[in-house]
Amino acid sequence: MRFAVAGFSLLLSCSGNSSTEPAASDSGGATSATTAASSGAGGGATSSGDATSSGGATSGAGTTTASTTAGGGTTGEGAGGPDQPSCTRNGLAAATQAYLAALSTHDPAGAPIVSSAKYTENTEEVQIGEGLWKTAGQVKLHRYLVDIEQCSTMSEVVLPEDGVDVIMGLRLKVEGGGITEVEAIVTRDGDWLFDAQGYLDSKDQTWDVLPEGQRSTREELIAAAKAYFDVFKDKSVKPPFGEGCERLEGGSAKAPCPVGIPDDVTIGNRRYLADVEAGVSVGIVLFGGESAGLLDAHFFRLIDGTIRNVHSMTVNSRFSTTGWPEAR
Structure with a gap:
């Protein structure tokens, strides 16, 4: 079901490549990873290209991260927390890459998933x-954020499903080195403004770790996401859109960030993650209602306190729940 609102736009890409970081490379393949490093601040928010090799998570911005064997197979060990190695930038990136590598080979034993993990698809x-897990192919594009405070990651992924490309929003929670929660939002042909190629064409966007002077606080990142959602109901709200901010919706539509926002749209069941180093936040919501909305994820890229990129993916069906508690 589509909203009967002319010019309605969700959000995907906002150009904003004003970061001083070099652009991340993306071979578009899925056979081997590139650079690996074992120390430093960790990879940036963009990991383009494959997710199947056994290289380590990268350190530094503008590089391609690779999967690590952070512990193969399912596990029931550990309690974890932000002070644990698994809740470092590199540890969370490694868990995410290991998950995607295992997914593409249809082998859950290749990822550190605990036996009691909860998994939802749409x-x-x-x-x-x-x-x-039975239909996924090799990852073609992977862009992610790392939320160290929640010991979680959230990814934008393009990969084939039975040979046809889909777009997936993937949230993982890690505890004690093991993945305990998996939430997949999968958009396909027929979903809101869906075009996987449009996402692939955005691979040159740089969503890497920012210089400290260009970063926002966690509170500012989440406030920007909240303001963006709030403006659909209340036009007095002023989201911090930056110069040149562009949104990419579903892969097929690009627009300046302030354009095409309809009136009186309720956005409920909100949850947020934030990556302070990379300047990225994400909101997972029901778009259009508290109990009957479209399942949606919006990614927001901030530089110098202003939104430069917005990415969105939306399942064009109404749901009464996201499958997870609203406030996390």
Whole structure:
């Protein structure tokens, strides 16, 4: 079901390549990873290209991260926390890469997933090894944020499903080195403004770790996401759009960030993650209602306190829940 609102735009890409970081490379392949490093601040928010090799997570911005064997197979160990190695930038990136590598080979034993992990695909709880685990191919594009405070990651991923490209928003929570929560938002042909190629064409956007002087606080990142959602209901709200801010919706539509926002749209069941080093926040919401909205994820890229990029993916069906508690 589509909203009957002319010019309605969700958000995907906002150009804003004013970061001083070099652009991340993206071979578009899925056979080997590139640079590896074991120390430093960790990779940036963009990991383009493959996710199948056994290289380590990269250190520094503008490089391509690779999967690590942060612990193969399922595990029930550990309690974890922000002070644990698994909750470092490199540790979370490694867990994410290991998950995607295992997904593309249809082998959950290749990822550090705990035996009690909860997994949802488009709000429905699914057993690990079922659903997209049976149909996913090699990753073509991967862009992610790392939320150290929540010990979680959130990714934008393009990969084939039975040979046809889909766009996936993937949230992982890690505890004690093991993945305990997996939330997949999968958009396909027929979903809101869907075009996987449009996402692939955005691979030159740089969403890497920012210089400290260009970063926002966690509170500012989440406030920017909240303001963006709030303006759909209240036009007196002023989201901090930066000069040249552009949104990419579903992969097929680009627009300046302030353009095409309709009136009186409720956005409910909100949850947020934030990556202070990379200047990225994400909101997972029901778009259009508290209990009957479209399942949606919006990614916001901030530089110098202003939004430069907005990416969105939206499942064009109404849901009464995201499958997870609203406030996390």
